[in-house]
Amino acid sequence: MTTSAGVPVADNENSLSAGPRGPLLMEDYQLFERMAHFNRERVPERVVHAKGAGAYGQFEVTGDISRFTRAHLFSAIGNRCDLFLRFSHVAGEQGYADTVRDPRGFAIKFYTEEGNWDLVGNNTPVFFIRDPLKFQDFIHSQKRRPDTGLRDNTMQWDWWSLSPESLHQVTILFSDRGIPASYRNMNGYGSHTFSVWNDQGERYWVKWHLKTMQGIKTLRAEDAARIAGEDPDFHRRDLHAAIARGEFPRWQVQIQIMPEKDAETYGIHPFDLTKVWPHKDYPPQEVGILTLNRNPENFFAEVEQAAFEPGNLPPGLGVSPDKVLQARLLSYADTHRYRIGINYASLPVNQPHCPVHTYHRDGHMRFDGNSGGTVNYEPNSFSGPVQAPEYRAPPLKISGDADRYDHRQGNEDYQQAGDLFRLMNADQKAQLIGNIVGAMREVPRFIQIRQIGHFMKADPAYGKGVADGLGIDLGEVES
Ligand code: NDP
Ligand code: HEM
Numbered sequence: 001m002t003t004s005a006g007v008p009v010a011d012n013e014n015s016l017s018a019g020p021r022g023p024l025l026m027e028d029y030q031l032f033e034r035m036a037h038f039n040r041e042r043v044p045e046r047v048v049h050a051k052g053a054g055a056y057g058q059f060e061v062t063g064d065i066s067r068f069t070r071a072h073l074f075s076a077i078g079n080r081c082d083l084f085l086r087f088s089h090v091a092g093e094q095g096y097a098d099t100v101r102d103p104r105g106f107a108i109k110f111y112t113e114e115g116n117w118d119l120v121g122n123n124t125p126v127f128f129i130r131d132p133l134k135f136q137d138f139i140h141s142q143k144r145r146p147d148t149g150l151r152d153n154t155m156q157w158d159w160w161s162l163s164p165e166s167l168h169q170v171t172i173l174f175s176d177r178g179i180p181a182s183y184r185n186m187n188g189y190g191s192h193t194f195s196v197w198n199d200q201g202e203r204y205w206v207k208w209h210l211k212t213m214q215g216i217k218t219l220r221a222e223d224a225a226r227i228a229g230e231d232p233d234f235h236r237r238d239l240h241a242a243i244a245r246g247e248f249p250r251w252q253v254q255i256q257i258m259p260e261k262d263a264e265t266y267g268i269h270p271f272d273l274t275k276v277w278p279h280k281d282y283p284p285q286e287v288g289i290l291t292l293n294r295n296p297e298n299f300f301a302e303v304e305q306a307a308f309e310p311g312n313l314p315p316g317l318g319v320s321p322d323k324v325l326q327a328r329l330l331s332y333a334d335t336h337r338y339r340i341g342i343n344y345a346s347l348p349v350n351q352p353h354c355p356v357h358t359y360h361r362d363g364h365m366r367f368d369g370n371s372g373g374t375v376n377y378e379p380n381s382f383s384g385p386v387q388a389p390e391y392r393a394p395p396l397k398i399s400g401d402a403d404r405y406d407h408r409q410g411n412e413d414y415q416q417a418g419d420l421f422r423l424m425n426a427d428q429k430a431q432l433i434g435n436i437v438g439a440m441r442e443v444p445r446f447i448q449i450r451q452i453g454h455f456m457k458a459d460p461a462y463g464k465g466v467a468d469g470l471g472i473d474l475g476e477v478e479s
Contacts, residue, residue, distance in 0.1 A: 003030060004037075043304070044339050048139055049105045051096045052088030053183065053236035054303040055243055057292035059083050059110055059253070065287050068204050068257060069196035071316030073112045074287070084109045084349055085292060086306050087183040087239065091142040091151070097228035098235035099219055101178045101435070103169070106188030106210065107308040108290070111353035114314035119208055120332070123180065124173070125189040126416075127273045128166040131407045132327030138163070157443045161451040165274045165408070167458060168417040174435040175420070176428050179224045181217035182238040184249040192310075192325040193271050195318035196257075201394040205258040205270055205320055207277060209284055210251040221435055240295055248293040254284035269411055271322040276416060302349045307336040315391040321398075323407075341365055357385035418458035429465070437469030445472070452477045 001009040009030060016028035024031070061079045073079055088105035089098065104123040109116055128138055141159035145152050160166045172178065180186035190208030197203045219227070227234050242249060256277050263270045268277065296302035311319070311329040319325055336344045342363035344350060361376050375384040424432065436455075440448055448470050456463030456477060467474050 003033060045094050046088075046339065047335065048090050049088035049107075050094050051092050051098070051236075052086050052105060052303065053239050054084060054086035054296060054306060055239060055292040056082065056084050056294040056296070057248070057290060059288050059290045061288045063285055063287040065196070065255060065257070065285075068198055068202075068206075069316040070199045071112070071117075071196070071314055072114050073110065073117070073314070074316070081113070082111045082353060083290065084111075084302070084306060085290075086303060086308070087235070091139070095232065097232040099179055099224040099227045101173060101221070101224070101439075103173060104180060104183065104186060106186075107306075108188075109306070109308060109312075109350070112314050113354050114316075115354060116312045116350075116352050117314050117317060118308045118310060118312040119190050120308040120310045120328070121188050121190045121192075121208070121210075123177075123186040123188055124169060125191055125207070125209070125276045126168050126172070127191055127324065128160075128169045129163070129324060130165050130272050130274050130411065132324045134163065135324070135327070138166075153439050154443050154447065157440055157447050157451055161447050161454065164413040164454050165411070167413050167454050168274050168420065171417045171420050171432065171458070171462075174439070175424065175432045176218040176220075177216065178435065179219045179221070180235075181219050182214075182242075183235050184214045184239065184242060185212055185217035187211050187216070188251065192273055192322045193258075193320040194313075194325075195260075195320050197316060197318060197394050203260045203318070203394050203396070205260065205263055207256040207282075209254040209256070210290060211254060213250040213252055213289075220431070221438065239292075243292060243295050248291050250292075251290045252286055253288040253290055255287050256282040256284050258282055271320050272411055273322055273324045274411075274413065274416075278419075296349075301347075305340055305344070305347050306349045307332070307340055307344045307347075309333055309336070315393070318393055321396075343367065359384075414454070414457040418462070421459045421462045429461075433462070433465035433469055436466050440466070440470060448472060449477055 001012060003009060015031045016025045017023060018025060059081050061074055061077055064077055065074050066076070073081055086105065086107045088107070089096070089100060089102040090105065091102055092100060106123050107118070107120045109118050129135060138159060141155045144150060145155065160170055177186070188210035193205050193207055195203050196206050231237065258266070258270060258277065268275050270277070309332040310325060311333070313319065319329065340347070343366055346368050359376055359378055361370060375382040378384055378386070421429065421432070440451065449472060452463050452467050452472060455466050463477065464474060467477060
């Protein structure tokens with residue numbers, strides 16, 4: 001054993017004191033160092049998605065999309081790359097029980113030869129909002145009350161009922177899939193519309209899907225509540241144990257592809273995060289298999305310090321005008337600089353598996369070689385790294401007056417929530433309605449009535465089911 005300076009430690013059990021019962025001496029540097037380091041062990045937890053679990057694995061290309069994207073990863077069937085995946089739930093803190101009803105994060109860092117590709121998605125194909133200005137209020141409504149420090153169904157349903165664009169995601173959240181049996185038994189989705197582009201400068205809009213090859217399995221609310229008491233780390237434990245015993249979970253990665261021009265005429269707003277693209281319009285096609293096969297060795301270093309950014313996109317992969325995605329492009333790097341520090345990208349779990357040549361220098365805790373003596377400005381005459389114009393993305397035509405546009409104009413909120421309700425079997429419908437009724441029972445009546453109005457518009461049977469469960473006369477909803 002040594003001190004941080006590498007000096008051998010002679011005694012790690014007895015502090016330095018004046019006499020056997022005496023006070024301590026200031027010169028016991030080792031004691032102070034240990035106390036000071038301990039006091040700084042915590043970094044801020046993620047403001048959302050604080051509780052999670054992660055693992056390493058591989059992605060292998062099995063379907064050819066090389067005509068749509070120039071990304072080297074997708075240039076040939078059989079190409080592989082390493083990856084790190086972190087699952088999470090959203091609203092609870094670090095110690096929260098795993099089996100709560102909440103969307104699950106599904107964040108993947110693909111370490112490709114052309115840099116990291118981070119697909120920072122959820123286990124749902126849509127989200128609660130379509131304008132990012134609403135994100136902070138939405139999250140406040142899902143977390144703890146300012147007065148009591150308690151989570152509160154009234155806040156949740158008040159916000160949802162006043163933000164009907166959330167209805168599709170709320171329907172998924174309260175369906176049987178709202179509490180997965182394990183991380184291994186759920187799908188993942190990029191959720192946003194992203195883009196891909198090829199060597200000919202053609203752009204396509206895409207949606208990414210990861211379908212679990214273990215099969216969808218869910219927990220009923222009563223079992224989830226019991227497990228939350230028995231083992232709050234149920235999902236984290238399950239993932240680690242499965243990988244440790246060689247049962248490697250796999251997902252089939254699929255893509256929906258829309259030619260750039262279609263976006264102008266497609267009936268569904270293609271950049272609205274509250275909407276899916278129905279499979280019959282854009283059939284998902286297989287592009288690869290993702291396997292998790294290695295547990296982290298140090299939870300803090302690898303899982304807590306993992307930093308995902310939706311803007312990490314190697315050439316051939318791109319973003320879209322989706323407003324929520326646009327905001328996320330700034331938010332994640334900003335939070336990492338605050339949560340982990342400016343040099344977060346050089347930490348082993350975040351480090352690309354390809355050479356990195358930037359002109360970034362210095363900053364807190366610069367723990368790598370800081371690019372040594374190489375030139376630190378550009379342009380320069382000393383062989384510093386230079387731009388590579390061959391990686392330029394095709395231009396995107398943009399027009400319109402700068403304004404704050406009402407995101408509800410021209411976007412309806414009910415059709416796809418209703419479609420989902422209608423595809424459920426009788427047991428799934430009963431679970432959905434039972435879960436909602438359970439969560440809304442204590443909510444003030446005027447909020448119940450407002451929200452039932454939304455369920456009615458999605459599907460009358462949906463609205464009636466919830467109204468009956470809460471003992472509300474539909475006449476009150478319509479009046
Ligand atoms: P499809 O019948 O072609 O697709 C239905 C999709 O719904 C399947 O991917 C299925 O996943 C999924 N699904 C089934 N039950 C549930 C549930 N309880 N919660 C969440 N997803 C579920 O129909 P459409 O493409 O027309 O979509 C109809 C509705 O399905 C949408 O409004 C949307 O709510 C939901 N959905 C659509 C997706 C899409 O990309 N089009 C993706 C996921 C959901 P699986 O095959 O794994 O069972
Ligand atoms: C985590 C912001 C929407 C998926 C986070 C974090 C922030 C954030 C600040 C914490 C990151 C960290 O500390 O490491 C936002 C904002 C959003 C938004 C501002 C919208 C305006 C979404 C959406 C999805 C999503 C739509 C999924 C489709 C995730 C995931 C994580 C996360 C999976 C956890 C990543 C990890 O495992 O480290 N988000 N988010 N977020 N977010 Fe978002």
